[in-house]
Structure formats: structure tokens, C-alpha cells
Amino acid sequence: xxxxxxxxxAELHDGYSLAPLCRRSTDIAVHYNMKKSxxxxxxxxxxxxxxxxxxxxxxxxxxxxxxxxxxRQCPCTPLFTFFRxxxxxxxxxxxLKALNVKKPPRNVFVCSxxxxxxxxxxxxxxxxxxxxxxxxxQPKRRQLTQRTTASPQIKKRRLESEDSPETCQPxxxxxxxxxxxxxxxxxxxDPSHVDHMYCSTTPSVKVxxxxxxxxxxxxxxxxxxxxxxARSRLYTGVRMVQFFTLVTxxxxxxxxxxxxxxxDQILMTLMKLKLNLILGDIAHRFNxxxxxxSIVISHWIDVMGEQFKVLIPWLPRETIRATMPLSFQMxxxxxxxxxxxxxxxxxxxxxxxxxxxxFSQYKSRNTVKYLVAVAPNGLIxxxxxxxxxxxxxxxxxxxxxxxxxxxxx
Numbered sequence: 001x002x003x004x005x006x007x008x009x010a011e012l013h014d015g016y017s018l019a020p021l022c023r024r025s026t027d028i029a030v031h032y033n034m035k036k037s038x039x040x041x042x043x044x045x046x047x048x049x050x051x052x053x054x055x056x057x058x059x060x061x062x063x064x065x066x067x068x069x070x071x072r073q074c075p076c077t078p079l080f081t082f083f084r085x086x087x088x089x090x091x092x093x094x095x096l097k098a099l100n101v102k103k104p105p106r107n108v109f110v111c112s113x114x115x116x117x118x119x120x121x122x123x124x125x126x127x128x129x130x131x132x133x134x135x136x137x138q139p140k141r142r143q144l145t146q147r148t149t150a151s152p153q154i155k156k157r158r159l160e161s162e163d164s165p166e167t168c169q170p171x172x173x174x175x176x177x178x179x180x181x182x183x184x185x186x187x188x189x190d191p192s193h194v195d196h197m198y199c200s201t202t203p204s205v206k207v208x209x210x211x212x213x214x215x216x217x218x219x220x221x222x223x224x225x226x227x228x229x230a231r232s233r234l235y236t237g238v239r240m241v242q243f244f245t246l247v248t249x250x251x252x253x254x255x256x257x258x259x260x261x262x263x264d265q266i267l268m269t270l271m272k273l274k275l276n277l278i279l280g281d282i283a284h285r286f287n288x289x290x291x292x293x294s295i296v297i298s299h300w301i302d303v304m305g306e307q308f309k310v311l312i313p314w315l316p317r318e319t320i321r322a323t324m325p326l327s328f329q330m331x332x333x334x335x336x337x338x339x340x341x342x343x344x345x346x347x348x349x350x351x352x353x354x355x356x357x358x359f360s361q362y363k364s365r366n367t368v369k370y371l372v373a374v375a376p377n378g379l380i381x382x383x384x385x386x387x388x389x390x391x392x393x394x395x396x397x398x399x400x401x402x403x404x405x406x407x408x409x
Contacts, residue, residue: 041082043111044099046132047228047240050080050111064319082109083120091125098126100133113241130240132228221286222263236270243270253303258296260288268293269300314381314405323377336406337381338374341393343367360389369393371400 041052058079059072066074085095085108096104112118114127226232232240247263254262268286271277283293320336328335348366349355358366367389373382384400397403 041107041109043082043114044101044105044108045110045114045127045130046099046101047230048111048113048130048132049229049239050113052082055079055082062322067322080111080113081119082111083115084109094126098128098131100131130244220261220264222261222267226267235274236267237274238270243267250300250303250307253307255299258292258299260286260292260296265296265300269297269304272297273301312380312383315375315379320375320377323375325376328376332376335376338376339371339397339402340374341369341371341396343369343389346389357388357390363389369396371396371402373402 043050055078059070061071063069063071063074063076065076071078085092095108095110099108099110110127114129114131115121116124116128120126225235226240226243229239232238232243236243238246243266244263247266250266251262254265258265264286268282271285272282279290279293279297282297283290286293288296317336324333324335343360343363344367345363346358346366346368349358355366358368360367360369368386369389369391370386371382371384371393372380375381382400382402382405384396384402387396387399
């Protein structure tokens, strides 16, 4: 009876019940803790923004190859996957060492972008690619090997080999190829062993740990500028993973005569396209001459235009209808594309006829004009050739050939 009386006195205070107030305060505390701790899975690599939320949004989209199934239901390869840190102490320490995170989260997940084989394998079990920092192997102390005294028979054989001039060869030529000593954790060459292999005739290859590419002239400019997604979008307009994928695709089209690393050449070109920097500024950033910067940018613009023109397709009618926004479906259901002529400023020509043809009354300067056709969903489907700035929009529309593509709609 006394316990019941205490409970009743606790529930009643001046005629009001305190139980709903207690439950409300408990709910607020639980909600605050959930909001503070967050939810979902995010890649633990510095600068990587891949998360479970972005993956689920991508999986819920409709797959164009297996309509009407979504990407979650179709057999297509997912955009990326997450892998959890191993439970064993040694592998867990190696993961944390590779990530180089000061305060790692309680549950460490790494996406497939940072693995050589897109997943942990026996040969490459740890994350190694695009870790967001300059990763250099730590030199280790050279292990001293204890020499044993040779027996009299071995000494006698050495003396006989020294006396015979026919069999006298340098020790470096008689030995087989120099083995490569690699760190078991990072799979990189250990400089403590390589520096003391005096019989090795093969030059050591320097590797930039930020881009995983050969660095012939020391560290690249890219390794100091493109360190995370924010910097990559600032200078190039794309994410860091997409930038290095672009470098891998364009690597076979590089010029052997240009000594500048290919990754710096592509970064230089994208910075010119994204920020429109003057050539003097770009040359100063990359420590090259202005003429070399002009040659590099002109070469890669031509290569990109030739290789990426397949990425500007004229979409079929079914695709345009399936991806049309709701506002277009309600107001303009028969829309095929939106066309408009754009102008870009150019240097004033020395020839007076060319200067007169390219002068635009609308921009009050010398420009080039081109026609752009955009689908209702925002995809660019057509870009015409460049015309002089004095050309009218009607002439460019009739001469560019966009009307022939839209016939039959």
C-alpha cells in the first residue's frame, strides 16, 4: 500500500498527471540523440561523398535497358558498393592506416571506388585509390643479416674462380634480375631495400601516390590541386572520381613529345574550359611556357571533341516521352527539343573581312555562334558547327541540319 501511495503521489501533482510530460521529455531526448548521431552509411575516405542515400536514389531510378524495371531489380552492375572494415585486429589497423583518418567513425565503410579490383581481394585487400591525400610509404630500417664464416672448401673454390680469367665476370652480370621488395600492407616498393641494391641496372619508377600515375618530373600539379570533390568541382566541374576516369580514358591519345604529365595536361584543359583563365595564368600555375599551354589545350580540345561526340545523341521519340518532365507533359506534350543560338567571345581577327563577319551587334564584340538543341529533360542532343557572329539565327537553323533530324516528329 505504501508503494502504491508513492506512485500515486508521483503521478499526481496539484491535481494534474505528470506521466504525459515525462513521456514527452523522453521522446524529445530520443529524437535529439537520433538526430545527433545521424543515420545511413557514408564512405570513410576523406573527400568522398558516396553514401547509402545516394546509392538508393540511383537504384530507384528506371533502367533504360530493362524497362520498366528499376536499377535495383535489373541485373546491371550497381554504381558502387560498400565494404565494412574487417574484424581482425591486424587488418583493421591496416585499413585505418590507409584511410589516415584522425577520428574514424564507429562503423567504418569504404566504397568500391577506392579498391583496385572494385572490392577487397586476396591480392589487393586494402583501399589504395584516391584516398584524398599524398600517401607515401614509410621507410623502414634495413635488417642486418648475420654473416657466417665460410668453410675452407668454399674459400678454395673462390680462389680458383678468381685465378681463371675465362670465368671472371662482374658480379652484377652474373646475378639474376633484381627482385622487387614490396610492403605487405601497401604493395609499394620499399625504398629501404631498393636504395641498397647496387647491382640493379633498371631505373626505379617514381609513382605519384595521389593519382597512381607515373611521375616523371616529380609531384604533379594535380596532386596538390585536386585533393577532394570540392576542389575537383571548382577547377574541372566534375567529381574527383570522374576526373581520374576521364584521365584513364584519354591516356592513349597523349602526345609523346609533350613532357608534361598527362593528368596535368587534362587538368589544364578542363580549367581553361571551366574557368576561362588566360594562358599566362595557366602557364604560371603549371610552370610551362605560354606557347606550350596553348599547344596542350588545343590538342586536348580536339581529342575530346572527337572522342566525346558520341555522348551527344539524338534521342528517340520513346525516350523523350518517357523522360519528359511533368510540366511539359501537361502544357507542351508534343515538344521534341528546345533550340537556341549561343555566342562565345573570340579574339579580334587581323583580317578586316573576318573582323566584320564575326562582329555581333547584340554582343558588341567579335563572337562565334552555334545552335544548341536541348531535350525537355535537359540533355544536350545537338550542337551545330560554329558560324560567324554576324550570321542570323534563322540562317544557322536552316543551314545546321537540325530540321532534318526532327523530321517525322
